[in-house]
Amino acid sequence: MIKKTIILALSICLSTLTFAQELSKVPSITVKQLDGTAVDISTIKNDGKPIIINFWATWCSPCKKELNNISELYDEWVEETGVKIIAVSIDDSRSSSRVKPYIDGSGWDFDILLDENSDLKRAMGVTSPPFTFLIDGEGNIVYKHVGYSEGDEDELYEKVLELVK
Amino acid sequence: MKVLYYFLSTISVLIVSLSIQAQNEQPLTIQGNFQIDTQYYNEDSLIGAAQPESxxxxxxxxxxxxxxxxxxVGGRYEFYGPSLMxxxxGSDWKGSGIGFRFASYKNTDMEITVGHFYEQFGSGMIFRSYNEPFLGVDNAMDGVRVRYNPIKGIHLKGVFGRQRLAFNSKTVLGSGLLRGGDLEVNINELFEKLGAKKTKVTLGAGMISRYQGYLTSDFELPKNVAAFSSRLDIRKGKVGLSAEYAYKMNDPNNTNGDIFKPGKGILGSMVYSQKGFSVLLRGKVIDNMSFSSVRAPSSPFDLNVNYMPAITKQHTYNLPATLYPYATAVNGEIGFSGEITYKFxxxxxxxxxxxxxxxxxYxxxxxxxxxxxxxxxxxxFYSNEASLWEQYEVDPTRQGYSTNFFSMKGRNMIKDFNIEIAKKINKKWKGKYTYFNLVFDKWLVQKAVINDHIPIIYADIHVVDVSYKINKKHNVxxxxxxxxxKQDQGDWATALIxxxxxxxxxxxxxxxxxxxxxxxxxxxxxxxxxxGYLKNSTRIELRYGKQRAGIFCVGGVCREVPASNGIALSLSSSF
Known part of the structure; x- marks a missing residue:
């Protein structure tokens, strides 16, 4: 009897914990915008439409490849789904001054944030860049992806489409 | 048994109610990651790869x-059994245990953290505590941090604590105590009238001080050493300008020959950037700015209080990136760099x-x-062989040397010219050609880690990178x-598919x-x-082969990696 109760209690615990975990939100961490102003990333909204948060760096080749590929499709994506892409640079002070020239030189239209000492990277459990999060209209993290291979953007966009269906 | 039963039920009721409440209001969020890297080593005397006892x-x-x-609340469990070669x-990480733990509370204008934390003032010239797990650099602070925004546009930070030196089943802290504060003022946020102005101005100033007692030396050493910095950042549309000046009080230590000369550093950058065209110029002068939380760190990677960003570009192709990489010479360097990007x-x-x-x-x-x-x-003022008395006679205040601060007459350490042409030809083909011309005084830059004198290296590097998309999912x-x-180890080639x-x-x-x-x-x-295999946030990679001895860099910091021959497995996952 006692054993059963313990097992039951523990499983309730675990299930609620898992449930809570499924509701993972973007943590409240302050990062910088390109104009030097601070912003709490958890307050960024997109009118109930999905947000993609992508961690990248100017020294990370696959990251740049991914964002360059998405950049070509971005207009289309925005038109069809209203998705917003936030590209969070984890460049530290060695290379953070290279971020703006790089994005302009590449013609990106993403929102850019700087995470110079990796505070947000740590808080979101990012292992290594590139690392992508998909956030639904309520601010829940619904999908994550590490690394980039040519064609991965198709899978990401399918997930975006599922959200706006 | 009964006690256990009651205990467990109470706990579960608590957790359940907490979670239910959490779902109603603020959810309980759990985030984090795992990273495991393991390698089996073969001996390979030809490349100088050793097999450890384990x-x-x-x-x-x-x-x-x-x-x-x-x-x-958060924490990091670490296990090294033993650590990779x-x-x-820097200093050893061994054993298993909690290497990082903290608790913090944050409301709209204040955040307090106790335990371990990472923090940075400005660009890090006087203070940066950070973690680069792939390099094995971690100078986390253990202590207290407060961040406070009394009014819009004003950001204050205060830190107290000691830094992580090593790991021996728990964090081993350095003996020096650090105290510091930083103020950042965002002019456009502070004055409502200026909020809509196109010119954005941010000002900042920071201070950090080290206290280290129990000092034995031939000299009367300062137990408290402080460093200050001030910074400015102005942006208007396409143009941006930022500069930081740092000053460190007398800090005789084992990297500067126990001199009492103050340290100075200036870092500046200018950018012009618009869609399809950008110019970036950077300049830097650094004199006697090594700053550690102990006077005699046993490795240049241990207990660094500050971080001096290098202005060289971090190359990504392996020959330019790992054969002749450049990291800042913290005790004396003057340099500039420029980069132009144009998109036809x-x-x-x-x-x-x-x-x-x-x-x-395209x-x-x-x-x-x-x-x-x-x-x-x-x-x-004196040669290295001079006795202390002789040194004292010519240099009674023990300044060591005089500096002609903005003069470029010193010896060249690196010249790095590079050009990259990237072209997407059609939906299937993409190509990139990069040329590097390097002049590198490896001996001068890395004399701390290499013994033999190497003549100045002149190298030309060509890289061709072609990508072909076979279909929607397959790519080569x-x-x-x-x-x-003609110098060092002579010519190298790399091929990768x-x-x-x-x-x-x-x-x-x-x-x-x-x-x-x-x-x-x-x-x-x-x-x-x-x-390897990737799924969502999980990545598994299996690797087999020979790795030459070289320099491995992430961000601005490089470490030496010994040659190895063996099979390696990496697994990482995030949740």
């Missing part, structure tokens, strides 16, 4: 944070061949960069690199070949084969 090494870390509303960069626009109805070649359907991106860094122009990429030089199947699989075969080595039996191939 024959294998493993690094494992798990990082977890729990947040609910403004509360957050050449890891970490798409041309739908190209008139000439050139237009079609550069424009076409345009062409060209980046040209140059970096130049010299040692400082200094005059030493080929990379060919050639480095030619990478095959990816989106979204789950990847495989690469790479060979580095030192074909120009003057010593016949050192003309060695270093083949590596690797394959």
């Amino acid at each position: 024959k294998q090494g493993i690094n494992a870390q798990g990082y977890i944070t729990l947040s609910k509303g403004g509360f957050q 050449g890891y970490p960069a 626009k798409k041309t739908k109805n190209a008139k000439s061949k050139i237009d079609k070649l550069l424009g076409g359907k 345009g062409t991106k060209v980046t040209i960069g140059y970096t130049h860094a010299n040692t400082l122009d200094t005059t030493h 990429r080929v990379e060919l690199q050639n480095l030619s030089t 990478e095959y990816t199947v989106s979204p789950h699989w990847f495989a690469t075969v790479m060979d580095q070949y030192n074909y120009g080595n003057e010593i016949e039996n050192q003309k060695i191939h270093y083949p590596i084969i690797s394959a």
